[in-house]
Amino acid sequence: MFRIVKKRILNTQVKLMEIEAPFIAKKAEPGQFIILRASENGERIPLTIADFDRDKGTVTIVFQEVGNTTKALGKLNEGDMILDFVGPLGTASHFDNVKKTAIIGGGLGTAISYPQAKKLYGMGVEVHSITGFRNKELIILEEELKAVSNKLIVATDDGSNGVKGFVTDILKNLIEEGNKYDLVIAIGPIPMMKAVCNLTKVLGIKTIVSMNPVMIDGTGMCGGCRLTVGGKVKFACIDGPDFDGHEVDFDEAMRRQNMYKDEEKISQKEHKCNLGV
Numbered sequence: 001m002f003r004i005v006k007k008r009i010l011n012t013q014v015k016l017m018e019i020e021a022p023f024i025a026k027k028a029e030p031g032q033f034i035i036l037r038a039s040e041n042g043e044r045i046p047l048t049i050a051d052f053d054r055d056k057g058t059v060t061i062v063f064q065e066v067g068n069t070t071k072a073l074g075k076l077n078e079g080d081m082i083l084d085f086v087g088p089l090g091t092a093s094h095f096d097n098v099k100k101t102a103i104i105g106g107g108l109g110t111a112i113s114y115p116q117a118k119k120l121y122g123m124g125v126e127v128h129s130i131t132g133f134r135n136k137e138l139i140i141l142e143e144e145l146k147a148v149s150n151k152l153i154v155a156t157d158d159g160s161n162g163v164k165g166f167v168t169d170i171l172k173n174l175i176e177e178g179n180k181y182d183l184v185i186a187i188g189p190i191p192m193m194k195a196v197c198n199l200t201k202v203l204g205i206k207t208i209v210s211m212n213p214v215m216i217d218g219t220g221m222c223g224g225c226r227l228t229v230g231g232k233v234k235f236a237c238i239d240g241p242d243f244d245g246h247e248v249d250f251d252e253a254m255r256r257q258n259m260y261k262d263e264e265k266i267s268q269k270e271h272k273c274n275l276g277v
Contacts, residue, residue, distance in 0.1 A: 002036075002085040005058060007078050010140040014064050014108060015074050016050070022057030024049075024087045030115035031093030031210070031242050034059065035218045037084035038073050045069050046215045048241075049088060050111045051118070059087075062111035062140070089218045093119065093208070093242050098182045100126040102174065103149075104167050104196055106188020107133060112210055113187045114141050114148070121148040128179065129153070130170050132192070136161030168195045181205055186245060190254050197245035209245035211236045213256055228252050 006018035024034065033048045045067075051060035065074045076082070093116060101120055105113030110131045121127045129149040133139050134157045146152045153170050154162035163170060171184070186196040187210040200207040216222040218237045225236040230247035234240065 001081040018058045021059045025052045028052040028088040029092035030119045032088035032090045034087030048112045101183040102128045103185045104130045106192040109188030118148040132167040194250040207245040210241045
């Protein structure tokens with residue numbers, strides 16, 4: 001059993017939880033994830049490690065309430081227990097010879113971009129963070145990112161906070177202003193990551209994306225999280241989640257992401273009165 005030591009509501013859709021998991025915290029690195037099961041009858045879901053504290057022995061997760069499990073998880077409070085909390089899984093992010101980077105987080109992807117920014121900033125890399133949201137009510141982790149970035153630009157689609165526009169436009173403007181990035185990291189909705197990669201590929205800037213396809217066992221056995229990268233089949237759970245964005249088949253990834261939409265709707269309807277995890 002794993003105790004929830006902190007719960008924080010980031011916006012109407014997104015919650016942050018700090019979980020007591022000392023063995024995972026001891027080995028966790030940016031880019032990795034955990035798989036949890038909240039109770040005996042619950043499903044297993046993967047969530048990216050948004051932060052960790054080795055001294056306190058805690059791991060932080062950030063999730064959006066979209067399915068039965070995340071909605072049920074959101075109902076738990078500080079002091080409650082999560083049955084299973086397994087990790088760290090996946091391949092940790094590796095950064096070599098990086099002096100200046102632009103890290104882009106779209107929506108909930110901001111929670112995944114934060115540990116990347118924190119790691120690089122701690123290595124002495126100049127970090128420019130760009131985050132994009134539909135409106136100001138959805139903005140998350142702004143202060144946390146500000147603390148680990150040399151420059152932070154917040155964008156909203158409707159202009160209700162920060163810069164009005166898309167993250168790709170901001171990145172393009174920064175490059176045109178003379179910023180020379182060794183690395184761009186893009187994390188968020190697939191169309192956003194694809195758009196960033198289309199821009200950086202033309203400019204010859206190395207770009208890493210974090211892929212989060214349908215995942216079941218998290219150990220490479222089920223094959224549910226397969227992707228095509230560089231013309232070869234890869235599995236996000238063991239080969240990733242980080243991949244060279246210029247080699248990812250984003251169109252295929254989007255098709256696979258939408259494969260189970262009908263089943264998800266049926267599940268929501270059938271379990272409307274039983275969000276039991």
